[in-house]
């Protein structure tokens with residue numbers, strides 16, 4: 001890592017002063033690292049925390065959110081560059097350390113662009129305004145007679161001056177608080193297909209991921225953790241481990257009962273990762289397995305399934321479902337079981353920590369750099385000012401890396417051995433000691449009248465809540481978890497949503513798309529079952545269910561517009577040529593879902609031949625408001641299709657005697673190249689406020705596949721993964 | 729002490745004979761472009777070229793790499809550089825973590841088969857997992873690379 005040996009960024013952060021929740025747009029201070037050191041030749045202008053214009057014209061823009069493949073570094077900085085009228089080729093991106101002065105940095109919930117789009121625009125526009133003022137001052141003319149274009153300021157006489165040549169004057173001027181934003185029709189980068197700024201370094205091996213961080217004298221560590229969540233170390237014997245060549249030390253690390261506290265265990269420290277792994281294998285540890293040792297996820301599924309087959313706690317009710325079912329000419333019931341999942345980002349959890357007297361520096365693939373900083377400072381009992389969190393590239397996150405338990409482990413080990421250390425999880429550790437996507441059982445009942453219209457809709461669900469990670473013992477869904485089912489925008493006069501009890505026995509966490517995976521599955525498969533019972537084409541049936549154009553009530557200030565929902569569905573159907581003649585054994589299925597404030601529909605074409613399923617085509621459509629970078633949005637939708645296929649066909653984590661049974665990619669499989677269908681993505685053009693992109697593409701895939709399989713084979717598979725039915 | 733030839737240069741390393749090549753490259757020599765994904769020969773993140781073949785370096789004891797021509801993603805090989813260009817053009821990487829391995833596998837493929845069929849691509853690239861799901865772009869970039877080469 002290049003700048004590790006240089007001056008720490010800590011000193012710059014100290015200079016910032018008071019923390020604030022929002023962005024400090026006009027702060028003169030700089031959080032820039034050593035690349036910003038001024039020399040005689042190079043003068044730097046920092047109008048705010050996100051921009052540094054150098055006198056040679058080079059422009060450094062700061063990305064405050066973590067890059068994990070969603071293209072956020074490019075998307076956010078391109079917005080600044082656009083408003084600034086900067087030349088994109090002159091832009092370099094600098095990654096922010098974890099610091100409240102950047103505002104919220106939690107890279108989670110598909111909200112980075114949504115929440116920062118306006119701020120980034122203002123930052124770019126304010127910087128441009130100062131440069132215009134600087135040129136006006138130099139030319140001694142009015143600012144109104146100047147305009148910015150492609151890294152220059154022009155005046156009405158046709159003179160021009162380069163951005164870099166204005167740095168010295170710009171430094172002396174006030175940065176305006178009120179700024180004029182561009183007319184969107186003049187956008188140069190926003191709304192286009194930009195290639196990632198990082199693509200070259202990601203393709204030549206030079207991008208630095210957490211796992212690639214290297215410090216002088218750095219040691220490597222692997223941790224043996226209890227196979228059962230929250231089990232404790234009783235005793236351990238390090239003799240055999242210490243005999244392994246390269247092993248230096250064995251230290252116990254504490255369990256911390258906090259949402260993101262480490263599980264605790266015994267760490268083996270070595271001169272290289274391999275020796276640390278071998279030493280860890282050689283350790284003898286006696287565990288107290290604790291309260292979760294009886295967890296059997298198969299039995300648990302039976303329990304929560306029993307819970308959804310009886311009346312639960314009502315979370316929302318409309319009309320009278322019981323009466324609707326009595327009066328219905330037909331009622332149908334169905335239930336769905338979806339297992340635990342694990343993120344398995346390609347880069348395992350890992351972190352480098354260097355704890356010195358009273359301070360600590362971290363290099364980590366962290367989705368939530370500020371929370372990481374807080375957790376480390378709490379653990380070390382030192383002030384946050386003395387903790388620096390450098391954010392590396394993340395080799396995938398999917399929610400796993402917003403829980404910094406692995407970073408605290410690194411800090412604990414570094415403190416114990418008094419040296420910089422990199423803690424590396426094996427893939428087995430990653431799969432067996434994660435924060436798991438919940439396990440869900442759902443029951444649905446629907447009533448149809450004689451015309452095939454749905455008159456009653458009952459949805460019951462039971463799953464261990466993410467809330468259990470924050471308040472141990474919580475055994476019912478959080479309100480936002482229930483809302484993703486209860487907000488289904490169907491025009492049905494009688495609807496009821498109920499929850500059943502479901503205590504947690506492993507750490508439950510969020511995984512790409514979160515609760516929308518089970519809810520989106522049950523809603524979309526059940527709607528397809530109803531369409532079949534009614535004898536109506538699934539597309540027409542679904543459009544009727546959504547019904548009239550209207551704004552649905554939500555708990556946020558974004559409008560949930562049913563017209564947009566229908567539009568994505570119709571567009572996906574049109575793109576896939578829904579209803580067209582298909583080869584023998586082939587059929588299409590569809591699903592539509594609103595999540596992370598975006599609207600997504602997918603139409604999937606499968607074939608079922610000799611009881612084996614193959615996915616041939618996926619047509620996905622997303623309406624995420626104004627599309628900031630279409631290249632990355634398309635890529636996210638393509639990736640979401642694959643992520644959805646992996647969970648549909650293979651995703652299954654089970655526990656027996658409290659321990660996770662899967663361990664690596666042979667028993668927690670992923671879609672691979674030979675199974676990849678043609679994926680077609682359309683992004684709806686509009687100028688609404690930008691909404692989520694990274695996650696909303698996932699929930700529709702599994703139900704669309706299941707619906708297509710039904711159409712092709714007449715068989716309805718209601719539980720995931722499909723490998724359990726030997727379909728792959 | 730063993731001597732390894734990586735990217736055209738010789739490296740003297742002090743490593744146990746059974747240490748997998750991956751860790752020698754990453755932790756002792758210090759080239760971090762080659763990645764660790766599973767440690768079990770299941771994901772392809774650790775691919776390097778050994779005498780032109782793509783091998784999972786997490787599975788190869790370093791003693792077996794002595795005397796071989798090793799190339800990592802940081803190295804030079806005509807097909808590798810052409811593929812890297814195509815990777816850029818198609819904006820292939822998402823998180824990028826699997827991409828060194830993908831590129832090495834693709835390099836070996838194009839070196840043994842200048843004009844691979846779709847099935848060849850599937851068979852070769854089936855060794856590499858991309859959790860972000862960039863497969864379609866990988867396939868397009870490989871095909872583009874073939875076109876580039878054929879055009880000269």
Ligand code: FES
Nearest residue numbers: 765766767772786
């Ligand atoms: S790390 Fe070698 S194949 Fe996965």
Ligand code: FES
Nearest residue numbers: 824826858859860
């Ligand atoms: S690009 Fe992230 S794993 Fe392939």
